[in-house]
Amino acid sequence: METSIVGVGVSVSDRFRSVVDEKAARIAGLAPRAQSLDVKVTHRAYHNGRMEDSTVELTLTGKGLPIVRAEAVDGDKFTALDLAVDKLTEQVRRAKEKRVDARRHPRGAKLDKGTGALRGVDLQPASADVLRAVATGEIPVLPSDGDDEAYTPVVIRTKRFEPEWMTVEDAVDRMELVGHDFFLFIDASTDHPSVVYRRKGWDYGVISLTTQAPPSAELVS
Secondary structure (H helix, E strand, O other): EEEEEEEEEOOOOHHHHHHHHHHHHHHHHHOOOOOOEEEEEHHHEEEEOOOOEEEEEEEEOOOOOOOOEEEEEEEEEEHHHHHHHHHHHEEEEEEEEHHHHHHHHHOOOOOOOOOOOOOOEEEEEHHHHHHOOOOOOOOOOOOOOOOOOOOOOOOOOOEEEEOOOOOHHHHHHHHHHHOOEEEEEEEEOOOOEEEEEOOOOEEEEEEEEOOOOOOOOOOOO
16 A cells, blocks of 8 residues: 655654554555555644644545545644544444445335335434524624634635535445545435434434535535
């Protein structure tokens, strides 16, 4: 498995590269089909250098495999690396366990039109109150004034991806692999933009918009 390391605002020492190689061997043992591990280390200083931290982002890719990502932040980049590797390996283990469970217990969602409940998967449709809150935008977002030094308690991180059509079950698997609490996709059975999200334990929820997405729509995740 190939390993690449990029430092942003920080130099990458030989010692750090050596530790990454050791961690990569551990990851390769859990994911033998993985072909590359990308490591990005970002150093940030706040309040005129009086507070610093390092962010380590890991991206694992392989032929025929979904992308697996993990991220961790700590004042020490070696500690952040350990935390990120632990997250990544846990996500790989969970994905392997779910694949084994899927082979033993084939999944298939069935909608009860009378009650609106989904049977066969650990999913429940979002309540009317949740859908109403999403539609009316009750969650406040502070607009940026363009001043990078200005303090704001809300940090908005935006990413744009091409839309992907998949089943709800596949979306749950992808969410587990990237380590997020939600995953945005287009439901292959309805062509509706949808979001699966983590609830408690192995329970998940799903929110769908009732409008169809155009083929060239660009979605935010």
